[in-house]
Amino acid sequence: MIRLDDVGYTYPDAPAPALQHVSLEVPPGSITGVVGASGAGKTTLAKVIAGFIPQVEGGELTGSATVDGRNLAELSLVEAVSKVGLVIQNPFNQISGARYTVRGEIAFGLENLGTPRAEMAAGVDEVAALLRITDLLDRSPYALSGGQMQLVAIASMLVLRTPVLVMDEPTSQLDPAGTRLVFSVLDTLEEAGVTVVIFEHKLELLQAHADRLLVLADRTIALAGTPTEVLADERLSGWGIGATRYTRAARLARERGLIGAEVPLPVSFDQAAAVFGTGAGGAR
Numbered sequence: 536m537i538r539l540d541d542v543g544y545t546y547p548d549a550p551a552p553a554l555q556h557v558s559l560e561v562p563p564g565s566i567t568g569v570v571g572a573s574g575a576g577k578t579t580l581a582k583v584i585a586g587f588i589p590q591v592e593g594g595e596l597t598g599s600a601t602v603d604g605r606n607l608a609e610l611s612l613v614e615a616v617s618k619v620g621l622v623i624q625n626p627f628n629q630i631s632g633a634r635y636t637v638r639g640e641i642a643f644g645l646e647n648l649g650t651p652r653a654e655m656a657a658g659v660d661e662v663a664a665l666l667r668i669t670d671l672l673d674r675s676p677y678a679l680s681g682g683q684m685q686l687v688a689i690a691s692m693l694v695l696r697t698p699v700l701v702m703d704e705p706t707s708q709l710d711p712a713g714t715r716l717v718f719s720v721l722d723t724l725e726e727a728g729v730t731v732v733i734f735e736h737k738l739e740l741l742q743a744h745a746d747r748l749l750v751l752a753d754r755t756i757a758l759a760g761t762p763t764e765v766l767a768d769e770r771l772s773g774w775g776i777g778a779t780r781y782t783r784a785a786r787l788a789r790e791r792g793l794i795g796a797e798v799p800l801p802v803s804f805d806q807a808a809a810v811f812g813t814g815a816g817g818a819r
């Protein structure tokens with residue numbers, strides 16, 4: 536269980552806090568999505584949950600952030616890293632620079648933990664198969680596309696098998712197929728009991744895969760609920776968050792008089808199918 540109670544954080548020498556009064560609970564074995572406009576504090580919150588703040592960044596953290604009852608600020612970085620994996624926003628920065636093959640790169644964290652060689656090799660093969668990058672294992676980590684590098688960065692965290700995984704825009708470099716693959720891997724992780732917090736802009740996928748959705752706005756959690764509840768909230772556009780394609784299509788249909796103003800705007804495929812009367816079964 537991840538629990539934040541009235542967390543505030545100010546970067547070193549920053550004139551104002553990046554986060555204020557943030558309280559949240561993430562139950563174990565669930566997927567929580569976090570959405571927010573640019574600059575809302577998503578990366579900052581990801582680093583708090585991963586224990587990188589304040590350990591790595593410095594600055595002033597107030598309130599309490601715990602994982603399984605342990606205060607993150609009191610864990611050593613090694614302890615924090617063994618509890619929470621952080622997939623950072625820019626995959627280029629996640630690459631260690633210390634290994635010449637993708638295989639070595641993915642194994643790097645396990646190597647540092649002293650994992651036996653055979654176990655390490657099996658772990659790397661397993662995550663590579665899961666993320667469909669087995670054919671990249673003997674390539675140089677520097678000769679990859681942005682999307683391939685992002686999958687390698689994700690693999691290098693998954694292989695550590697931390698009970699909690701925090702992902703900061705992990706699909707930003709991926710094409711739609713790669714993005715769907717990552718979300719299906721999250722479902723697999725959830726089934727295996729992993730707790731996932733994903734900071735992401737792709738609302739349709741969050742709607743389909745997340746158990747809960749949090750909105751970060753004005754430096755705090757402005758709204759929390761099921762994805763369907765949150766995505767239907769009229770305040771989202773004011774917070775700089777878009778709407779799902781289903782909502783946008785229905786809004787257009789409403790403007791053109793094709794559906795009445797009294798019909799609630801759909802946020803999901805199933806709701807849209809009901810509104811447009813086409814039934815389920817089409818392409819999503």
Ligand SMILES: Nc1ncnc2c1ncn2[C@@H]1O[C@H](COP(=O)(O)OP(=O)(O)OP(=O)(O)O)[C@@H](O)[C@H]1O
Nearest residue numbers: 546547549553571572573574575576577578579580
């Ligand atoms: N190292 C830093 N020092 C001082 N201020 C920072 C630092 N990093 C981020 N900030 C500030 O903290 C606030 C939140 O930034 P953060 O990167 O967490 O937002 P974000 O929601 O992840 O944005 P984006 O979607 O653009 O990545 C911003 O006002 C930003 O300018």
